[in-house]
């Protein structure tokens with residue numbers, strides 16, 4: 482079958498809380514569009530943006546990135562007005578150090594890369610690039626089914642390569658992107674952030690939404706929590722050396738214990754985004770200090 486796989490670039494979500502950040506939604510959208518050289522709603526053919534794809538290009542269909550702005554009805558991005566203010570302040574602190582570099586979120590499936598990534602992109606005025614998302618083929622699950630995991634991984638690497646030349650993006654990578662050293666080479670063009678979430682919390686989150694959209698988990702037998710937990714455990718064993726390559730680690734267990742919480746499930750996506758910004762700031766200021774010493 483002649484497959485046509487393309488990937489969707491979703492700009493930062495715009496919420497009713499946007500006014501709290503004191504900027505007009507369209508401002509950041511316009512800036513992002515200019516930065517990336519595309520217009521809202523326009524499809525950019527990545528195959529034309531990059532050269533020398535070599536063997537991967539000859540095997541795989543052309544990649545397309547399309548930019549769209551969607552906000553699913555009812556999605557709450559921030560949990561409180563206080564969180565929104567802290568997020569805004571932290572984002573302003575971090576932006577000069579970031580100097581337009583991209584942020585790559587890494588972590589196991591369900592660790593919150595998409596959820597937290599949307600918040601970060603919004604407060605930083607960056608565009609948001611969600612995990613590889615097929616246009617024409619409805620889901621990652623379908624790519625696995627109609628092609629193979631290797632096909633998916635090759636395209637994942639290609640997209641990361643292309644993104645590595647771009648600025649002002651928050652990228653939610655797929656959970657398995659960390660296993661290829663080449664992908665780290667691309668991600669090192671920006672700042673990588675590992676969302677480190679305990680496996681039982683991941684399994685609970687995934688069980689709540691089902692495993693159908695996560696093909697690596699869907700093959701297991703048993704109830705959704707049990708099959709998610711079993712597969713996540715074996716995947717983490719294979720990847721536990723790779724995630725610490727990230728520049729920054731956001732550890733939910735550490736956050737919970739500092740706040741006297743017995744369970745990480747009380748940590749909101751906004752609180753995690755704030756922690757990520759704090760950790761990014763520390764990492765970048767230490768780098769500057771080391772350079773100046």
Ligand SMILES: Nc1ncnc2c1ncn2[C@@H]1O[C@H](COP(=O)(O)OP(=O)(O)O)[C@@H](O)[C@H]1O
Pocket residue numbers: 588589590591592593594595596597653686687690746748749750753
């Ligand atoms: N801090 C959190 N607390 C509770 N549930 C969360 C949190 N962050 C994300 N989730 C939920 O977990 C699921 C997986 O999150 P998602 O952002 O899609 O993870 P990933 O992109 O890393 O696979 C979603 O249903 C999401 O709503």
Ligand SMILES: O=C(O)C1=C[C@@H](OP(=O)(O)O)[C@@H](O)[C@H](O)C1
Pocket residue numbers: 588589590591594612621654655656657658694695696697
């Ligand atoms: O861990 C993995 O290998 C994968 C994670 C998924 O992305 P999320 O981490 O966004 O769920 C998706 O890329 C694919 O199912 C493979």
